[in-house]
Amino acid sequence: MNDTFAREVLDGLSATPKKLPSKYFYDKKGDHLFQQIMKLDEYYLTSCEHEILSSSKEALLKLSTAGGKPFNLVEFGAGDGYKTKILLRYFLEQKADFEYAPIDISENVLELLENNLKEELPDLQLKPVADDYFSALHSLRNGGRRNVILFLGSNIGNFTEELAFNFLGKVYDAMKRDDLLLIGFDLKKDPAIIRAAYNDSKGVTREFNLNLLRRINTELKAGIDVDKFIHYPVYNPMTGTAKSYLVSTEDQEFEINGTKISLEAWEAIHTEVSQKFSLNDITRMAIQTGFTELENYFDKRRYFVDAVWKK
Ligand SMILES: C[S@@+](CC[C@H](N)C(=O)[O-])C[C@H]1O[C@@H](n2cnc3c(N)ncnc32)[C@H](O)[C@@H]1O
Structure with a gap:
């Protein structure tokens, strides 16, 4: 490393x-520092996606459990799992049969996440993977279980356009027929709001x-x-x-x-x-990488969207 x-x-x-x-x-x-950033008022992305996952968790559970089989919830770039815990907690309450596999390049954040989940959600089946997005793709091919893949926080926006298409194409190739991809996109909005998210008044960014x-x-x-x-x-x-x-x-x-x-x-x-993306940008990405768009879940201000795509 x-x-x-x-x-x-x-x-x-x-x-x-x-x-x-x-x-x-x-x-x-x-x-x-990133955990501090997520708490900043200017960094609206976290509160928007938190709102979306809270209001769509029932629908997401329905999509994930369609077919009635156990599934793997695989998350690329999981970080501290602050928002993912909304789904994990709800899925467990509803007795869904799933294993959570957070993938992150930071061993430190994975350890934090693992310790926190063992304490807060002791019944969770957990398999953390310390790896890069690209080298972890093969894990989607393992076993016969359906994968529900999370790529939250608009992490996709941290790729150049070329790499984003390349990554999504590789995710598509690695996915099985009934796998799902839930992907967070930060939407285009007032440029002043966007710039402030990366230039906060407390100087954390x-x-x-x-x-x-x-x-x-x-x-x-x-x-x-x-x-x-x-x-x-x-x-x-x-x-x-x-x-x-x-x-x-x-x-x-x-x-x-x-x-x-x-x-x-x-x-x-x-x-x-x-x-940052428009809905047209997102549709173009889905089509060009082979995906079919299933659902779009928005926050009330429509600052952010969590899109569900299938193969
Ligand atoms: C912006 S944070 C977002 C975390 C979380 N998805 C969220 O929405 O709060 C990005 C996370 O992705 C991880 N990450 C960044 N590049 C990565 C890569 N190439 N492979 C695996 N993880 C990566 C970082 O370590 C970090 O935890």
């Missing part, structure tokens, strides 16, 4: 323009972005002066893309594993993309 981390960080910082993979936000500190540099310092002994960077988020309403950057405030140099990295004053490192 550390080798891959070092290689991807070096590749990204040697590229033009510079970039860092957002999957590396999530070390122990990053997980904690700023810390989250800068933590990527701190992680590189801790794990790769890089000696980056984090104070020489500013957090700079933008939203482009033409493309529906929110992007976060770390901008170097002066000329600077540091070394990673013997490789010198130089940044000029005001040079930016691209760290995160958070794509």
